Amino acid sequence: xxxxxxxxxxxxxxxxxxxxxxxxxxxxxxxxxxxxxxxxxxxxxxxxxxxxxxxxxxxxxxxxxxxxxxxxxxxxxxxxxxxxxxxxxxxxxxxxxxxxxxxxxxxxxxxxxxxxxxxxxxxxxxxxxxxxxxxxxxxxxxxxxxxxxxxxxxxxxxxxxxxxxxxxxxxxxxxxxxxxxxxxxxxxxxxxxxxxxxxxxxxxxxxxxxxxxxxxxxxxxxxxxxxxxxxxxxxxxxxxxxxxxxxxxxxxxxxxxxxxxxxxxxxxxxxxxxxxxxxxxxxxxxxxxxxxxxxxxxx
Ligand SMILES: Cc1cc2nc3c(=O)[nH]c(=O)nc-3n(C[C@H](O)[C@H](O)[C@H](O)COP(=O)(O)OP(=O)(O)OC[C@H]3O[C@@H](n4cnc5c(N)ncnc54)[C@H](O)[C@@H]3O)c2cc1C
Numbered sequence: 001x002x003x004x005x006x007x008x009x010x011x012x013x014x015x016x017x018x019x020x021x022x023x024x025x026x027x028x029x030x031x032x033x034x035x036x037x038x039x040x041x042x043x044x045x046x047x048x049x050x051x052x053x054x055x056x057x058x059x060x061x062x063x064x065x066x067x068x069x070x071x072x073x074x075x076x077x078x079x080x081x082x083x084x085x086x087x088x089x090x091x092x093x094x095x096x097x098x099x100x101x102x103x104x105x106x107x108x109x110x111x112x113x114x115x116x117x118x119x120x121x122x123x124x125x126x127x128x129x130x131x132x133x134x135x136x137x138x139x140x141x142x143x144x145x146x147x148x149x150x151x152x153x154x155x156x157x158x159x160x161x162x163x164x165x166x167x168x169x170x171x172x173x174x175x176x177x178x179x180x181x182x183x184x185x186x187x188x189x190x191x192x193x194x195x196x197x198x199x200x201x202x203x204x205x206x207x208x209x210x211x212x213x214x215x216x217x218x219x220x221x222x223x224x225x226x227x228x229x230x231x232x233x234x235x236x237x238x239x240x241x242x243x244x245x246x247x248x249x250x251x252x253x254x255x256x257x258x259x260x261x262x263x264x265x266x267x268x269x270x271x272x273x274x275x276x277x278x279x280x281x282x283x284x285x286x287x288x289x290x291x292x293x294x295x296x297x298x299x
Contacts (some may be wrong), residue, residue, distance in 0.1 A: 001158055004035070007051045013083065016050075021068045021296075024060060024079055026125060027269065030068025030216045031296060033058075033077035042084065042153075042183055043097070049157035052076070057155055061127030065134055065219055070266045071297035080127055084183065089113060093189040094148075099182045101131030103136065103143075106112055111197035115189035117124045119148045119200040120127040124209040126222075129182045134291075135174050144169045155179035168215045172291050198209045205221055213253045221256045222273060223288040231288050232256035233282050234280065248272040267298065 007013050019036035022028050035055070035268030039045035044180040056075025060066070062082070083098030094114050095253035097106055107122035120141035131143045132150065147164050154177075163202060176182070194208075208214055211239075223231035234254035235241075243250045250272070258269055273290060280288050 007048065010046045010051060011037075011048050013048070014038045019067075019077075020071070020079070021060075021063070022086050023218075024081060025063030025066055025068050025078075026217060027067065027219055029070075029260050029264050029269070031070050031072025031267050031299070032041065034075045035076035037076055037078045037079075038083050040083065041086075041295070044155060045078070045096065045183070046157045048078075049153065051154060052109070053156075057179070057181075059129065060283050060295075061099070061130030062125060064125045065130060065292055067266055067292050067294050068217065069270075069294065069296035070299040073296040074234060078181075080129055084129075093191065095187045095189065095242060096184060097128050098184045099127060099132070101128050102126070103128065103131055107201055110187075110189055111192075111201055112198065114192050114195055115190035115229075116194075116197055117141070117189045118187065119197050120204060121207050121292065122201040123214075128185060132182045132185060133174060134172050135169055136172075139207075144174070146189055148188050149186045150182055151181050151184045152176070152180050152182070160182070200275050201297070211254060213251045213257055213259060216251070217260045218251070218257045219292045222290060222292050223256055223276070224291045226288065230256075234284055234288070235299070237278060237284055238279055240276065240279065242274075243272075245272040245275065250276070264299055265299075268294075270294070 014166050015037045017035055019033045021030045021033055025246040058073050058077050060077050060079045080100035084098040086098045088096040103121035103126050105126040107118050120139040124136050126136060136143050148161055149161050151161050224233050232255040240250050241252050241255050246268030247261035249259045258272055263265045275290050280286055
């Protein structure tokens with residue numbers, strides 16, 4: 001932390017102290033980041049990482065799959081929500097997208113070019129970087145399916161290109177090394193012979209609006225689906241829709257969604273998650289693993 005003033009003079013992006021993270025996650029809750037950096041571009045990000053040497057680093061995309069705890073985050077949050085949004089369309093269906101681009105934008109860009117394979121991304125409110133970490137997916141697709149390579153930066157600012165084969169890609173999980181972060185990905189897509197990508201996007205969005213509480217603050221599915229079961233059905237079968245702890249409430253529309261009402265504490269959500277896990281285990285003998293990532297410290 002002692003070199004922050006020196007670093008500030010050498011970078012181009014915005015570096016701020018004690019920033020509320022409520023505006024940077026889709027539950028709109030949680031404490032502050034001790035330091036909060038939004039790099040101007042990849043060079044700026046690299047420069048920042050080269051200059052710092054003692055900071056704890058936490059990457060954040062659109063904050064749509066994290067529970068930011070009430071005590072906030074020590075060290076520096078590097079947030080790509082408003083940056084790293086460049087992309088290139090190469091020949092033969094090759095696309096390069098930077099990690100800060102939203103999933104929605106990527107779905108639209110590729111669909112407009114009449115390439116298929118990423119339409120499913122349209123309703124996922126995350127960034128590409130977050131989607132890569134989570135192996136985000138829905139409607140039968142997942143983000144890693146059409147990837148050839150990814151570019152990674154480490155905590156010391158070293159950039160490397162990695163082949164998809166180097167990763168173990170599982171259900172909502174990818175084995176990226178500690179202190180390594182995604183900065184871009186190359187996709188290879190097929191031409192859409194049916195030219196129906198925009199229609200698919202419309203259908204997917206309508207389906208979501210019908211089944212999910214899309215306008216309310218949530219993180220999407222809180223729990224992973226266990227083998228041969230749906231987390232939402234298990235929770236619903238225990239009549240828990242509408243159950244509340246503090247301002248945290250199990251959605252009436254989709255039992256795997258927790259909605260945060262005004263003034264909800266992250267701790268309310270954590271207690272509700274714990275309650276659901278215990279109840280489902282007691283009644284069904286199944287442990288629901290969380291999909292959402294917990295970051296920061298308790299108050
Ligand atoms: C309404 C709603 C619907 C959703 N529907 C779906 C769905 O259908 N399918 C699905 O899979 N998910 C869904 N999600 C969950 C979420 O949108 C995805 O997991 C998304 O990919 C997370 O991206 P993000 O940028 O918001 O990641 P964040 O929440 O910002 O971060 C997630 C994790 O990735 C890390 N991280 C973020 N960026 C980087 C980076 N560049 N490099 C390294 N680590 C990084 C963070 O530290 C954190 O651990 C939904 C969420 C909501 C709110």
